Amino acid sequence: MTGPDEPAPATEAEGLVDAYVKAIVDGAHVPHGAREDLTEELFGHIAERIRAHAASGLSVAAATQRAIDDFGGAEELAGAFGRTFHSALWASTIGVLLAGVAIDGPRPGAIRWLRLMMAIAALFMAGGAIVFGATATPVVAVSSVVAYLYAFGACALAYRALGTGQRWSLWYAIAVAIDFIVSGVWMVANPATPGAFTVPLGTLLGAGVLLAVSGQWARLRAYTAGSGRIGAGLTAALVSSLILPLLVGPVFAVVPDPTQARAADVDVRWTMTCDRGDVDAGGTVTHDRQRLHLVLEAAWRRADLLPFGLMNRENPPVGGDSAGYQVQPASELSGESWFLVTNEDPVDTLDGAVVGWYGATAPSEGLLPPGIIGGYTVAIEPSAIRDGHTIRASWLMAPSDPQDAEWPRIRGAYAHLDRFLLVATVGCGESAQAVEVPIWARLAR
Amino acid sequence: MTAPRLDRGDYGLLLLGLLGEREMYGYEVVSELRARSTAVIDLPEGTVYPALRRLERDGLVRARWVDVEGAPRRRYYALTTAGERALTEGRESWHRFTRAADQVLGG
Structure with missing residues (x-):
């Protein structure tokens, strides 16, 4: 018996199957051209299995759950489809970092702030790549562009992964917030022009984000609880993306650009x-x-x-x-x-x-x-x-x-x-x- | 085009074997696989689809949608010429392997 505001069992079952199939297709990052096609095929299979279970006497809800269980884990299937639709390199890197996660409950509000900060960080990295790429000496420019674009890619991935409950992206964003705070403090302590004061917007943003994170820590842990481990290799790659842009300047202060006269x-x-x-x-x-x-x-x-x-080859x-x-x-x-x-x-x-x-x-x-x-x-x-x-x-x-x-x-x-x-x-x-x-x-x- | 390798956990050769008999859709492939292997091969049903898509990507099978009255339409898979060739080669290779294994194990 259902009340007037309660969905009919069939609709509930459809919703469950929809969400399940969507988790697989989203998790696999199936290309747009194949999305609809695959969704229809998977949905058709599960619907037929539900009918078979229902015919054997199960309720619609039980038949639906059984059909989904028969079909397999969404995360594993997403991984298998990811390897089918993408290259092995993609599947072992981005496919892992953006793998679908079973999220229980609503998205914590702090995620919005973390994503905003990651979007800003990504813009900074893109800006760094453009500025250094245009104005630095050749080897420094190429190294900077590589380092900053690498960091940009990691920030963009973290932005997306925060929306899908990936634990790595939470820690990555916390590291970026700390980086924002430290960089801002350093800029205040070492102004470009002696005596000048720079408002450390990055520090304020980083501190605000960390405050929001600490206030919702339990919810954030629950939000990312379904996330799997990403492995030592990818962890090292992410840590590198944070460190490399910071290293370019100091390294080339010590090691001269070989394209420059000595x-x-x-x-x-x-x-x-x-x-x-x-x-x-x-x-x-x-x-x-x-x-x-x-x-x-x-x-x-x-x-x-x-x-x-x-950029300054004609007019230094x-x-x-x-x-x-x-x-x-x-x-x-x-x-x-x-x-x-x-x-x-x-x-x-x-x-x-x-x-x-x-x-x-x-x-x-x-x-x-x-x-x-x-x-x-x-x-x-x-x-x-x-x-x-x-x-x-x-x-x-x-x-x-x-x-x-x-x-x-x-x-x-x-x-x-x-x-x-x-x-x-x-x-x-x-x-x-x-x-x-x-x-x-x-x-x- | 290399034939699917069962020893690498890829059951594409089994799918080619089934599709070599007639055109089938995913649900049917799963049911046939389970029935013919007397449930020895009983993987999660969804795993058949990445395998079918890989065969399609590799040009070993082709797919077409077929409308079904009163039910969702079905995506049927059939072998291509390359798929038939891969099936022949894979079957020979598999038989060679099982004969050799029988000789070693005394089967």
Whole structure:
């Protein structure tokens, strides 16, 4: 006997069979083209078995349950269909991660927040892949794109798996929430611009999600209770997807991109000659003055490949290299100083084109030693740095005291982008090849 | 196209054997399999469908829908030429194996 609001037994049975068949077809991720066809076939089989059991005297409800039991476990059948409709690789990875789970009871509200956070995380990962892929150097860009797209895929899978009660996706989302919190705290503690304050939205979202999760923990455990184990291999793959995007930056800070020039790819030579002659200081010419000629020549055997990424191959967003010198008087107590009479803009020796200007440029100026920054430095266009080209800059100096001064020694430094620093010290009549000074040593000073 | 391997838990060869006699639909295949094996082969009924779909995917069987009065329409499966060839090869291979096994076991 059923009340007016209660469904008829046949409808109840149909609903049960519908849900069962749907669990199989959904769990197998049957392609859309075959979904309807397979659903109809499975439904037809079970309906015929129900009729057979009912004919033997069972009630519709009992016959339905028996027919479903005869047909087999939904999860196992979904796995078998998954292996049929998809490749072995798909079945052993995505098929496992998105396997259908028998969910008992309604979906906890925290799942909505967890899925929202995973959607945002997926967007971040996609954004990371685009930004780094477009602006980083080739090997860094490719590595970043792989790492970020890998993480994007894992986030997208977790988003879907959260909706189907997969336990792994719950833990994955919790790990992402913790990552959001830690990253936000780190950004506040290490602002891009000193003194600036960044509102850690990720931290707030992560904390909010963890709060919601802790409040509904028992329900979430029940929601994912039907989920099977995914195995050590897939667990390792998921953990990797969390770690890899965080590793790209630190790894390439230590291991240089092989497509970029190293200090050994450029010969930087400083030459100093000393003589006497006319000195024109602002229109006032004095004769028989000490003169010091300093010449820098940077001969590039191998230049960087896309040093600012694919997107900036035509218009680099930052400057290029910087070079400068520091006069080192033989006696600090003599009070002698040398002033710059004139300087020649940096030129490409192959065609004489001016390739820089008097000054310095970021990020390379940050590598120049303190005594050189603010001196008579030159900046060099990044586009001028090409295989087989030599860049030349020169300075003419004279002592501020017209009386004979002690000839100084000069320390010259050349900095390439934010990559490396080459330093040499020369005296009168000397020419020296600059040697690399480790950046950490430079920064330590 | 390799023949189904019973030793790998794939009972596709048995399905080919049944379908080699006549066109059948899934429910009928399950019933025949159970009856002829005197219930020795009594797998969950649903497992026959992934196996049938694999045979179809591999071009060994083809399927068609048949309307049935007063009941859901049925999807009938029949062997293709490749399926007939696979059945012949699989049957020979199986008989060779059982003869050899009999000689070893003294059957």
